[in-house]
Amino acid sequence: MKILKQEIVLNASCHEVYEAFMDSERHSMFTHDKAEIDRVVGGKIKAYGDYIIGENLELVPDKLIVQKWRANDWPKEHFSIVRFELKEIFGLRGKPKAKIIFTQENIPESFYEEIKQGWQDYYWNSLKTSFGW
Numbered sequence: 545m546k547i548l549k550q551e552i553v554l555n556a557s558c559h560e561v562y563e564a565f566m567d568s569e570r571h572s573m574f575t576h577d578k579a580e581i582d583r584v585v586g587g588k589i590k591a592y593g594d595y596i597i598g599e600n601l602e603l604v605p606d607k608l609i610v611q612k613w614r615a616n617d618w619p620k621e622h623f624s625i626v627r628f629e630l631k632e633i634f635g636l637r638g639k640p641k642a643k644i645i646f647t648q649e650n651i652p653e654s655f656y657e658e659i660k661q662g663w664q665d666y667y668w669n670s671l672k673t674s675f676g677w
Contacts (some may be wrong), residue, residue: 546656548648552668553641556675558606558630561642564671565609565628574674575666589613598623601653604659606630613648615655 554561564570571579571591580590582600588610589598598613609628622636629645 545649546651546653548646548651548656548660548663550644550646550660550663550668552644552646552671553633553672554644554669554675555635555639556642557640558632558642560675561630561644561671562606563608564674566603574670576670598626601625615659618652618655622650622652624648 552660556564564574565583566583568579571581574610575591577592578590579592580588582588583603584660585600585603587600589600590596594598595616597612597616598611600609600611602608602610607630609626609630611626612623613626614623625648627647628651629647631643631645633641633643646663648659
């Protein structure tokens with residue numbers, strides 16, 4: 545099993561980024577595909593139709609999202625843990641930005657490169673576009 549770590553800075557507040565991940569409508573807008581997110585601990589999540597399914601394990605509004613997560617083409621019943629830690633940083637002229645410290649643990653080795661590129665293509669680049677990067 546593999547671990548993926550990435551850091552991303554967005555032209556948005558931590559609140560805006562948290563809402564993009566946790567609000568079904570906003571998530572659907574930036575990913576351009578259906579998402580269903582029950583925004584409570586223990587709540588179920590679906591993204592990209594039914595391709596991604598999971599459950600919220602820990603939520604700290606505007607600061608932390610931890611989810612049990614899997615893709616439907618992974619080995620049966622195999623889940624990874626994704627962690628989005630949100631930190632406020634300041635850019636030029638003191639404008640706040642959100643830094644995402646992202647970790648995904650327990651990725652099946654044969655899917656690692658695909659998952660690594662998928663976060664770039666389908667999440668980080670889409671969020672950058674959504675927030676006017």
